[in-house]
Amino acid sequence: GPRQxxxxxxxxxxxxxxxxxxxxxRTIAQFTALDPPLLRDVADVYYLDYDRIGALEGFGETSVTNLRGSIERSKARPLANLLVGLGIRHSGGAASVALARHFGHLDSLVAATEEELAAVEGIGPTIAASVHAWLANDQNSGLLDKLRAAGVNFVGPAAPDAPQTLVGMSIVVTGTLGGLSREAAEEAIKAHGGKAPGSVSKKTTAVVVGAEPGQAKVTKAEELGVPILDEAAFLKLLETGAVL
Structure with missing residues (x-):
């Protein structure tokens, strides 16, 4: 429906x-409610009729120029950010970064089999099935064609702009977290401004412990009194920078 x-x-x-x-x-709701709508899908963002927008209530020349500039600049965003923006089910920031890193170009991603997607570190069968189905859908292919024609960047791999909540922190990850491989968790730490060393020391802020952890790291953390976090506490840490 319209709200969706x-x-x-x-x-x-x-x-x-x-x-x-x-x-x-509010602006999006205003644009989609017009007859004919200024926006029907996400790709229409790159095909806006700026003359029509300029004639709308509340849009002066400056706001139109600023909007246009912001939209033009967004065309250069890395592939990982575009994948996040497409809102593919089960495929959030970490998965988008992993796919962008591995394939490097949207066309390579589109050409990949479900098995090839599932084999990527940090992806697995659920995300692979969802991404593959999304890319195989004709309506979505049309959307990607429109984005390509508009000059939107299809090349990776930079990570999304994450809030820099972990600056100055050193977070060690051991074991596999429900939604993330150890590598993906370490990428997330770095994307949030933290360091993700392989071993525990006095300088370690916290140790994140998943399934089948390295027992030596857990023991060392306990000996040094370093806080041990589960996945829920880790996600909270990424969001807030607080060790709970």
Missing amino acids: RDARIEHFVSRGAMDIEGLGE
Whole structure:
């Protein structure tokens, strides 16, 4: 429905995705409600009729120029951010970074089999099935064609702009976390400004312990009195920078 469509566009322009300023919830709702709509899908962001926008209530020349500039700049966002923006089910930031890193170009990702997707570190069968089905859908292929024609970047691999919550912290990961491989968890730590060394020391801020952890790391953390976090506490840490 209309609300779902608006939510998809809101997600596409959000900070972790294409990072477009000036397209907030109210503006998107205004654009999609017009007859004919200025926005029908996420790719329409790159085909806006700026003359029509300039004639709308509340849009002066400056706001139109700023919006246009922000949209133009967003075309250069890395592949990982574009993948986040597409809002593929089960495929969040860490998965998008892993896929962008591994394939390097959207066309290689589109050409990959479900098995090839599942074999990527940090992806697995659930995400692979979801990504493969999304890319195989004709409507979505049409969307990608529109994005390509608009000049949107299809090349990776940089990570999404994550809040720099872990600056100055050193977080050691051991074992596999439910949604993330150890490598993906370490990428997430670095993306948030932290360090992710392989071993525990006095300088370690916290140790994140998943399934089948390295027992030596856990023992060392206990000896040094370093806080031990489970996955829920780790996700909270990424978000807030607080060791709970």
